[in-house]
Amino acid sequence: MSLLEVRDLRHAFYRVPVLNGVDFSVEAHEFAGLVGPNGAGKSTLYNAISGLFIPDAGTVTFDGHDITRMTPHERVALGLVRTFQMARGFPKLTVFQNLMLYAQDNLGEGLLASLFGSRTGKQAEEAAAAEALAIAHRLRLDHVIDNPLTALSGGQKKLVEIGRALMARPKMILLDEPMAGVNPTLTQQIADHLRGLNADGITICLIEHDMPLIGQLCNPVTVLAEGRTLMKGTFDAVISNLDVQEAYLGARKEHA
Amino acid sequence: MLSYLVFALITAGIYGILALSLNLIWGAAGMVNLGLVGFFAVGAYASALLTTLTGMPIWLGLICSMAVGALVGVAATSATLRLRGDYLAIVTLGFAEVVRLVALNERWLTKGADGISGIPRPFAGLLNPAQFQIFYMVLVLAIMIVAFLLLRRIDRSPFGRVLKAIREDQELASFAGKRIVRFKMIAFALSAALAGLAGGLYAHFQSYISPDHFQSLLTIYIFLAVTAGGVGRPAGAVLGAFLVVGFLEGARFIAHIIPGISAVQAASVREMMVGLALILILQFRAQGVLPEQRLPAPKR
Amino acid sequence: MIPLIQAILNGIMAGSLLAIPAMGLTAMFAVLRYANFSIGALATIGAFAAWYANTVFGWSEIPALIAAFVVAALVGMLVEQLALKRLRPAGALTVAIASIAASVLLENVVRFIFGNDLRAFDTPLVRDWFFWGLRVGPQQLQNVIIAVVIMALVFGFLSLTRYGKAMRAVADNPDLARIYRMDPQKIAMATVALGTGLAGVGGMLLGLDSAIEPMTGSRLLLPIFAAAVLGGLGSIPGALLGALIIGVGEEISLLFMPATYRSAIGFVVILLVLSMRPQGILGERR
Amino acid sequence: QSTGPIKLGTLTPLTGAGGPYGPVMAAAAKAVADQVNAAGGVLGRTVEIISEDDQTNPEAGVRAARKLIDVDGVQAIMGTWASSVTTAVAPLCWESQIALATVSGADTITQLPHQGYLFRTQPNTALQGRKFGEFAIEQGAARVFFMTPQTPFVESQFGAIKAAVEAAGGHVDLLVYDDKKSSYRSEIDEMLAFNPDMLVLGGYTPDTTVLLKDVYRSGFGGKLLAFAYSVNQKLVDELPADVVEGIFTISPSPAEGATGYSELSQLINVTSPDTYTAQVYDQINLILLAIAVAGTASGTAIKDDLRQVSQNPEGVEVANAVDGLQALAAGQAVNYNGASGPCDFDAIGDILDCQFRYEQVKDGTLTWLKTA
Amino acid sequence: MLEANAIVAGYGAAEQILKGASLNVQAGELVTIIGPNGAGKSTLLKTIAGLVPAKEGKITLAGQDVTAQSALERAKSGFAFVMQERNVFGMLQVKDNLELAYSGPRRGFASARDAMMDRYPVLAQRRHQLARTFSGGQRQILAMAMALLTKPKILLLDEPTAGLSPKATNELFDAIIALRNEGMPILMVEQHALEALQISSRGYVLVAGKDAATGTGAELAADPEIRRLFLGG
Numbered sequence A: 001m002s003l004l005e006v007r008d009l010r011h012a013f014y015r016v017p018v019l020n021g022v023d024f025s026v027e028a029h030e031f032a033g034l035v036g037p038n039g040a041g042k043s044t045l046y047n048a049i050s051g052l053f054i055p056d057a058g059t060v061t062f063d064g065h066d067i068t069r070m071t072p073h074e075r076v077a078l079g080l081v082r083t084f085q086m087a088r089g090f091p092k093l094t095v096f097q098n099l100m101l102y103a104q105d106n107l108g109e110g111l112l113a114s115l116f117g118s119r120t121g122k123q124a125e126e127a128a129a130a131e132a133l134a135i136a137h138r139l140r141l142d143h144v145i146d147n148p149l150t151a152l153s154g155g156q157k158k159l160v161e162i163g164r165a166l167m168a169r170p171k172m173i174l175l176d177e178p179m180a181g182v183n184p185t186l187t188q189q190i191a192d193h194l195r196g197l198n199a200d201g202i203t204i205c206l207i208e209h210d211m212p213l214i215g216q217l218c219n220p221v222t223v224l225a226e227g228r229t230l231m232k233g234t235f236d237a238v239i240s241n242l243d244v245q246e247a248y249l250g251a252r253k254e255h256a
Numbered sequence B: 001m002l003s004y005l006v007f008a009l010i011t012a013g014i015y016g017i018l019a020l021s022l023n024l025i026w027g028a029a030g031m032v033n034l035g036l037v038g039f040f041a042v043g044a045y046a047s048a049l050l051t052t053l054t055g056m057p058i059w060l061g062l063i064c065s066m067a068v069g070a071l072v073g074v075a076a077t078s079a080t081l082r083l084r085g086d087y088l089a090i091v092t093l094g095f096a097e098v099v100r101l102v103a104l105n106e107r108w109l110t111k112g113a114d115g116i117s118g119i120p121r122p123f124a125g126l127l128n129p130a131q132f133q134i135f136y137m138v139l140v141l142a143i144m145i146v147a148f149l150l151l152r153r154i155d156r157s158p159f160g161r162v163l164k165a166i167r168e169d170q171e172l173a174s175f176a177g178k179r180i181v182r183f184k185m186i187a188f189a190l191s192a193a194l195a196g197l198a199g200g201l202y203a204h205f206q207s208y209i210s211p212d213h214f215q216s217l218l219t220i221y222i223f224l225a226v227t228a229g230g231v232g233r234p235a236g237a238v239l240g241a242f243l244v245v246g247f248l249e250g251a252r253f254i255a256h257i258i259p260g261i262s263a264v265q266a267a268s269v270r271e272m273m274v275g276l277a278l279i280l281i282l283q284f285r286a287q288g289v290l291p292e293q294r295l296p297a298p299k300r
Numbered sequence C: 001m002i003p004l005i006q007a008i009l010n011g012i013m014a015g016s017l018l019a020i021p022a023m024g025l026t027a028m029f030a031v032l033r034y035a036n037f038s039i040g041a042l043a044t045i046g047a048f049a050a051w052y053a054n055t056v057f058g059w060s061e062i063p064a065l066i067a068a069f070v071v072a073a074l075v076g077m078l079v080e081q082l083a084l085k086r087l088r089p090a091g092a093l094t095v096a097i098a099s100i101a102a103s104v105l106l107e108n109v110v111r112f113i114f115g116n117d118l119r120a121f122d123t124p125l126v127r128d129w130f131f132w133g134l135r136v137g138p139q140q141l142q143n144v145i146i147a148v149v150i151m152a153l154v155f156g157f158l159s160l161t162r163y164g165k166a167m168r169a170v171a172d173n174p175d176l177a178r179i180y181r182m183d184p185q186k187i188a189m190a191t192v193a194l195g196t197g198l199a200g201v202g203g204m205l206l207g208l209d210s211a212i213e214p215m216t217g218s219r220l221l222l223p224i225f226a227a228a229v230l231g232g233l234g235s236i237p238g239a240l241l242g243a244l245i246i247g248v249g250e251e252i253s254l255l256f257m258p259a260t261y262r263s264a265i266g267f268v269v270i271l272l273v274l275s276m277r278p279q280g281i282l283g284e285r286r
Numbered sequence D: 001q002s003t004g005p006i007k008l009g010t011l012t013p014l015t016g017a018g019g020p021y022g023p024v025m026a027a028a029a030k031a032v033a034d035q036v037n038a039a040g041g042v043l044g045r046t047v048e049i050i051s052e053d054d055q056t057n058p059e060a061g062v063r064a065a066r067k068l069i070d071v072d073g074v075q076a077i078m079g080t081w082a083s084s085v086t087t088a089v090a091p092l093c094w095e096s097q098i099a100l101a102t103v104s105g106a107d108t109i110t111q112l113p114h115q116g117y118l119f120r121t122q123p124n125t126a127l128q129g130r131k132f133g134e135f136a137i138e139q140g141a142a143r144v145f146f147m148t149p150q151t152p153f154v155e156s157q158f159g160a161i162k163a164a165v166e167a168a169g170g171h172v173d174l175l176v177y178d179d180k181k182s183s184y185r186s187e188i189d190e191m192l193a194f195n196p197d198m199l200v201l202g203g204y205t206p207d208t209t210v211l212l213k214d215v216y217r218s219g220f221g222g223k224l225l226a227f228a229y230s231v232n233q234k235l236v237d238e239l240p241a242d243v244v245e246g247i248f249t250i251s252p253s254p255a256e257g258a259t260g261y262s263e264l265s266q267l268i269n270v271t272s273p274d275t276y277t278a279q280v281y282d283q284i285n286l287i288l289l290a291i292a293v294a295g296t297a298s299g300t301a302i303k304d305d306l307r308q309v310s311q312n313p314e315g316v317e318v319a320n321a322v323d324g325l326q327a328l329a330a331g332q333a334v335n336y337n338g339a340s341g342p343c344d345f346d347a348i349g350d351i352l353d354c355q356f357r358y359e360q361v362k363d364g365t366l367t368w369l370k371t372a
Numbered sequence E: 001m002l003e004a005n006a007i008v009a010g011y012g013a014a015e016q017i018l019k020g021a022s023l024n025v026q027a028g029e030l031v032t033i034i035g036p037n038g039a040g041k042s043t044l045l046k047t048i049a050g051l052v053p054a055k056e057g058k059i060t061l062a063g064q065d066v067t068a069q070s071a072l073e074r075a076k077s078g079f080a081f082v083m084q085e086r087n088v089f090g091m092l093q094v095k096d097n098l099e100l101a102y103s104g105p106r107r108g109f110a111s112a113r114d115a116m117m118d119r120y121p122v123l124a125q126r127r128h129q130l131a132r133t134f135s136g137g138q139r140q141i142l143a144m145a146m147a148l149l150t151k152p153k154i155l156l157l158d159e160p161t162a163g164l165s166p167k168a169t170n171e172l173f174d175a176i177i178a179l180r181n182e183g184m185p186i187l188m189v190e191q192h193a194l195e196a197l198q199i200s201s202r203g204y205v206l207v208a209g210k211d212a213a214t215g216t217g218a219e220l221a222a223d224p225e226i227r228r229l230f231l232g233g
């Protein structure tokens, strides 16, 4: 049984169909890729998997649980965390606080622990803080760590988005175009880190339009188009597919 | 004059507790409680009825006013905690109205518009009125300070951080794995308990309460206090409460200085000044006098 | 059956009074994204302006209505300019609270000038029309019609005209609006003029139906706000619908509840509706 | 405190629900003080009135009272209107040994342990209810409907009306409404369903105004009876003539021929002052006379000597403080009969006896019918 | 055409993000700014467009000093700007976004809009959709279409290809080249840095609020140090 299994997922917004029976699965410990033209339904698929809305039909199972109708936090509790394509975050909270909020099972967050300072709570909090600082450092966010999110550049917000997913250390991370807007050099370093996480056992699914990056990281790659699964295969199989080239990659013109 | 100041401090202390209550729910968790005065009233009636009807000791009455405030608060709002903020605002507004109507019309319980008089005062037999006032001032301010310290602790704690996250974007908070309904419920219960406690303290100070005591004007005052003092910071809430009481009382003296105006004009000048003062504060300090603090990350 | 129909008619007539200021509130919310609670006091100011025009200058109803609109709009713009505008970056709730402070201020300016005495318009009262055992008030019917017409005009303006769309664009994203050559300041002012002017008109109609004193408007602030929320803050037809539902709900409740609990019923109705439609009846989801 | 001006406070509603009443009350107290000061003051000291606003809200009322007592050092507070405000302020007064004169109606007020520091000029509410009922019967009504907002005296008032009407074989019914509404159409439908031939209105001016308009629109054909403090000349002037024509009003009143009421009317330049104004007028006159008799200006003196000037059988009848002070100076005892009634008090501070003035709106003016 | 000289700017009173950045764009030139995240690239574009006030320095457009002008005035004098974030009116329908963006005479609107919809069919298919429900890529396309509808004198683009599929990215670059060839000066920030530099006449590398390096697109793309630090290899 796959770690994440999506079966025949269908959804329409105001009668406009967006997902037309998506089948999609990710095995445990995989670093899966998800690509497809703009508007194919990739983010919408993530939304359904993570619980932003309940799909019209179809099922989502994760780690043996049917999560189709669960609330978002229940899915997180099972170990499924996502990032957003349009970076969101808690705007008035600092980068540090934003990161800290993604630490899972932080015992310090209980009211009583907060009020009376339990030992375990304090330890959990300190461990999370150390982790948050390390992640911020890796993402080059040290010097803005105390900035509220509203005072970040567009790329920095995307970095925080990545950072939050890293904080969670879940079973599986769904990344939605994390690198769009991130400087290429930093992208490489983050890619290395993600690969390391994956090696540590965290399953990752990545939506990206940066084909070289997908090629570097992902196997297998699933292609979504018009709300359906077009194909699934290795990166090379995918880019050599004519339909994919037609719909997604486009013929490459030489620039004068 | 001294006893007047003592009295004003008691009032400010009670307003301060209410402001702390509002600041917790609104400033930290972003839930707009337009029915604050309703919880204040519930607390006041709870302790007043229990102590007068069953002879319960006052300290127990005060604890009950917290418990009843919290219970009623959660019961009234649990249905809306999943919903967006505006609806909580309306529901709490309605709650306060219902409390007022029940207090007014259910005579068998609340004695209706007559109100409940003869609510016991602590140590009333031992102290003369002046001593009692001073004792009560110390009591109220001490409770306020304890509440302040606890709330400041919450404000800076991981729990407070989650509340603030819910305030900023509750949907996203649930994607961060937070059980938002649970957090909101705890916060609301805590806030309602505090408002109830303020009500209980008020009842045992005044020894008389009636539906007229609990007009929405008080909610407005507290909102003004929290806004002027600084939303999202317990110290701001307390400062704001003292500022508002200062304005309310100080404006009396100024209004009387203006020559040639009638009593009703003086009264309107007084209220105008209160409105104006708050607008002016906000013009110069839109975030309030003591704006929300951002805690720096620990050093590596 | 007759009492029920009569109660519904009564509710529509009572609700239409709330509708106009509720539309003003919601129109401002649609564009500026904060609830301007000064509409209570501005309704009072509109009522006093119309009353002054009517009893002192002898103006008839329609010119007096225009006076109510204009005066309330001018004062509303002044409040926006002097007290609220600069607070917008501090957040919607800060502005809303400041508008309450402004409301306290305005109400007492009125009290300072006119005192607490009740005043009434110099217009004849008309007896109800009776048919099939029902009765309706011609003046109240007229209020219903005015409310519907205003609803249609404002709704059409906001959703069909370019200026109306620009208003919504400014609400959405002021920086982007500037890049696309819209002036957020001007548009905000126009919206405030529209919204507070409507509050003024509502105040006058309220005054025609009841009496005018410094609290005329603020007395009804809560039901007005409730109507706007019920209909979905930001939705013009929603405000009308919300007001009518509250009106009808309250009147029907009188058939089986003591009259004193009437205003609680309004809130029960709101709770019921909102638990089914959390975004308000016609509200857009955010 | 025995030098400087004698300080008295008014604590009337200047804002909030009681707003229509408080300002004139405060003005009346001030006018009496001016009058007395012009005539040389009391005990050789001038009288100073400090007016505060109770906002029709006991919470605010207590704050204002504290300021009057602790900062201004007043010896008496006059004019508290809402029963809740009076009840809230009363303990402050007796603890500080300050006299409290009120116009509130709730029966419970005089039962407070006020040790004599409290007195009220408003007649007992049950008595008023009985007068309503009796008058209704007198007017030939067999079905009487009482509409009132929620007040502390709804029950006692309605009970008295009911007793009076049912004793004569009539029927009564009651509707308690919410006084903050802008229309009462459905309430009126309920009233019409009872088919009354007299409607008794128990509210205050703002809600009564709205109610009267809706009653008119409904084409109700029966008679209307209201308190004179709600259907006052101001309301009669403001509402269209057909709406108010024929309404009966009832108010506590001094004995026929007493001059207090007309003197008050002249003093404050108001055609027919409402009962609350008349009562405050009486309160300050009584308090000043009591101070003069006692020879000291203190709350205790007022409490102790009030009945010396209000109901002294040997006293000469006076209707204002200036005359009374003169009489006292001349060594005479005085018996004050005021603008609101004879002002005689029982042991707990309620008025002993009172007459009522009945008026009817005729051609747009309140016209005297009888005093009984 | 556009010249920004020693710009100092930032957010709030104290903060300095730009510490004396300068650049110029000549008529018919496509100029690209690259740099690490948080370097101040967007801030520079916003300062040029007037959304962030310049504390020091001077900005001229076609020889005219616009430093003191508001964003509104600059927009009127011919700046078009596709922002990095929040670049469409999310609460409005697609067709209303286009209508508000268009700035020519009223009767020319229908044809201008139809031309734009021909170029980007997704806008026609989804004309009634609220812009905020657009996918990331669709949104970028709408933003670009809106900017073009203003018929600008100069085009400022902040990461226009972020979120676009490879195919759409290529198409957009083609469109940009076509505009450049029509003589439109374009100033662009890109993280698809290598591709962007390849089609640019000149480029600037912005680091920590200052222009650290400049040269023709090809020169910069070939510089090994710049490749290592900013181009990812």
Ligand SMILES: Nc1ncnc2c1ncn2[C@@H]1O[C@H](COP(=O)(O)OP(=O)(O)OP(=O)(O)O)[C@@H](O)[C@H]1O
Pocket: A013, A014, A016, A018, A036, A037, A038, A039, A040, A041, A042, A043, A044, A045, A085, E126, E129, E133, E134, E135, E136, E137, E138, E163, E165
């Ligand atoms: N609420 C909605 N109402 C109508 N249409 C919607 C809604 N949400 C999404 N869509 C449409 O569904 C389609 C899929 O969108 P989605 O965001 O999933 O695309 P995507 O594959 O992530 O594209 P991109 O690569 O551009 O991010 C798009 O055409 C979008 O316009």
Ligand SMILES: Nc1ncnc2c1ncn2[C@@H]1O[C@H](COP(=O)(O)OP(=O)(O)OP(=O)(O)O)[C@@H](O)[C@H]1O
Pocket: A144, A147, A150, A151, A152, A153, A154, A155, A156, A181, E011, E017, E035, E036, E037, E038, E039, E040, E041, E042, E043, E044, E084
């Ligand atoms: N609204 C703001 N208030 C305060 N500081 C801000 C604000 N926006 C950005 N900053 C800060 O200014 C610096 C430059 O931001 P800018 O958006 O110009 O970067 P950028 O070069 O465009 O980066 P990116 O490639 O990530 O978009 C960043 O360090 C950021 O933290």
Ligand SMILES: [Mg+2]
Pocket: A042, A043, A044, A085, A176, E135, E136, E137
């Ligand atoms: Mg997407």
Ligand SMILES: [Mg+2]
Pocket: A153, A154, A155, E041, E042, E043, E084, E158
């Ligand atoms: Mg940027």
